[in-house]
Amino acid sequence: MLVDFELIKCAQNGDGVAFNEIVLAYRKRILGTIARLIARPEDVEDVGQEVFLRLYFSLDQLRTPEVFEPWLHRLTVNAAYDYLRKQRRRMESRMSDLSEQQVVMADAQAGGKIDQEQQEQKRIREMVDSLLGTVSEADRLLLTLKEVEGLSLKELEKIYRVNENALKVRLFRARQRVLKAFGAQDPRGKDSAKAEV
Amino acid sequence: MSSSYRGGDERSLDALFQAYRDACQAPEPSPNFMPLLWQRIEARQNYSFFFGRLAKGIVTAAVAICLGMAVYLSVPRHSSALFNESYVEALSGGHNLDADQLHADLFPEPDEM
Numbered sequence: 630m631l632v633d634f635e636l637i638k639c640a641q642n643g644d645g646v647a648f649n650e651i652v653l654a655y656r657k658r659i660l661g662t663i664a665r666l667i668a669r670p671e672d673v674e675d676v677g678q679e680v681f682l683r684l685y686f687s688l689d690q691l692r693t694p695e696v697f698e699p700w701l702h703r704l705t706v707n708a709a710y711d712y713l714r715k716q717r718r719r720m721e722s723r724m725s726d727l728s729e730q731q732v733v734m735a736d737a738q739a740g741g742k743i744d745q746e747q748q749e750q751k752r753i754r755e756m757v758d759s760l761l762g763t764v765s766e767a768d769r770l771l772l773t774l775k776e777v778e779g780l781s782l783k784e785l786e787k788i789y790r791v792n793e794n795a796l797k798v799r800l801f802r803a804r805q806r807v808l809k810a811f812g813a814q815d816p817r818g819k820d821s822a823k824a825e826v
Numbered sequence: 827m828s829s830s831y832r833g834g835d836e837r838s839l840d841a842l843f844q845a846y847r848d849a850c851q852a853p854e855p856s857p858n859f860m861p862l863l864w865q866r867i868e869a870r871q872n873y874s875f876f877f878g879r880l881a882k883g884i885v886t887a888a889v890a891i892c893l894g895m896a897v898y899l900s901v902p903r904h905s906s907a908l909f910n911e912s913y914v915e916a917l918s919g920g921h922n923l924d925a926d927q928l929h930a931d932l933f934p935e936p937d938e939m
Contacts, residue, residue, distance in 0.1 A: 649860065652860065652863065653860075656855050656859065657852050657855065658852070660852050660853055660855060661850075661851065661852025661853075664850045664851070664852055664853060665846070665847060665850040668850060670850075670853055673853050674853070674855065674856060674859060677855075677859070678859070678862060678863045678866055681863055682863065682866050682867060682870065685867050686867075686870065749849075750848075750849035751849075753842070753845050753846055753849045754846065754849050754850060756842070757842060757843070757846040760842075776840070776843045777843050777846055777847045777850075778847075804839075807839065808835055808836065808839055811835055811838070811839050811842075812835050
């Protein structure tokens, strides 16, 4: 825990200063998780604020401060899930307005503005983003929390309030789907991914 | 696909996830993070406050209307003598204003036929 239970109780009683301290303590960690869950750096802060906004208005529903962290993780996952669903709808409508050539040109223009290392990171993000796009938003988040964030099944069990076996099955299926998409990718892309790591 | 190749893909995928983790480092929060957060909290509070007051106003108005209706219905308004008479008294009392006309319609005078 990054904060005392007492601080959480104070925030539950409407203490704005205590709430501020909680946000400051967890802000960096939550923003990092969101960055990996949504893969769009420009929107990370916006989603992060949404998480803490939800935290502020639902803090009184938290019965025991001991479960604060899984609960905050759950709020993060829910906010990321809502963002991804909105984003998918927005992307579908936006992309339908552009021709394929326009999309490629816009992408190339955007890519030219950043340096090579950033471009490489962007490429990896896009590659994983496209792989994770082969599963549902819910599976994408679950897989990211397990494979990228490195959360254990016990931690995931607390966040999702689902038993471990159900999580294992869901994770296995999601991973198989991503693996299949990864296997079907251009071998050059895979090789460069290997070289990268 | 051979199992060794599949195993290779598994490892590559794990490595890719690791690279992804490194590529998505936690961004430094901007200085506006906290002020914007509190702005959003206040905006949401104002919104909830407005709708809370609106709901209270509607409930108060509904209660007032119910009370008004109850008072209106409970006040006896049948002061007219017609409603205080019995059925037979009313019939014999000649309150039926249309009776003459009805009689005239049913039994016209012979010269009108």
